[in-house]
Amino acid sequence: AQTVTQSQPEMSVQEAETVTLSCTYDTSESDYYLFWYKQPPSRQMILVIRQEAYKQQNATENRFSVNFQKAAKSFSLKISDSQLGDAAMYFCACYSGGYQKVTFGTGTKLQVIP
């Protein structure tokens, strides 16, 4: 089995500032992948960033980066230079090879303050 925990139901950030969303996971598999998905008010689920567990280097996609701490089973998302369009629900997710399904966290609602 695998679990994903997001302990921050809501967060807020000033426009142009940096915010970090937290996520912890648990899996007994050695082969797994971690994801952050964004869900804006349109409700479309959009992949923000992906991290392969076997890679030590933290993934980066433009203003989005992760802090992957494998031993601590932590996978946080950092959004730099926050923009109004970043306001959304963010879901952390885990896929493991043995489980072969994606497990999602409960989500963090991010508000961006102008």
Add this chain to the structure above:
Amino acid sequence: DADVTQTPRNRITKTGKRIMLECSQTKGHDRMYWYRQDPGLGLRLIYYSFDVKDINKGEISDGYSVSRQAQAKFSLSLESAIPNQTALYFCATSEGQGAANTEAFFGQGTRLTVV
């Protein structure tokens, strides 16, 4: 056109009615999934299918059934809808295993209200 299409986008139905949510995809993926999203609970897996002949229950399958009519089509049925099945439902697809193949592609969601 969207790669993963769900119909309807929104639906209101009465308690006890049978309702079917449909999903079709043009991505050519073998794997398809149905998730349910509730506030504070995230997305929970209802059913998943790795190919036309392989259908599996997820963590919350009670009260639901599915049909994989073709590689591209995967429908979800509520045999007798009840109010606590009011939720946002997502269909998703993925290619399979491997680093580049685990990303899930989602439909636009179906907002179902059972009154």
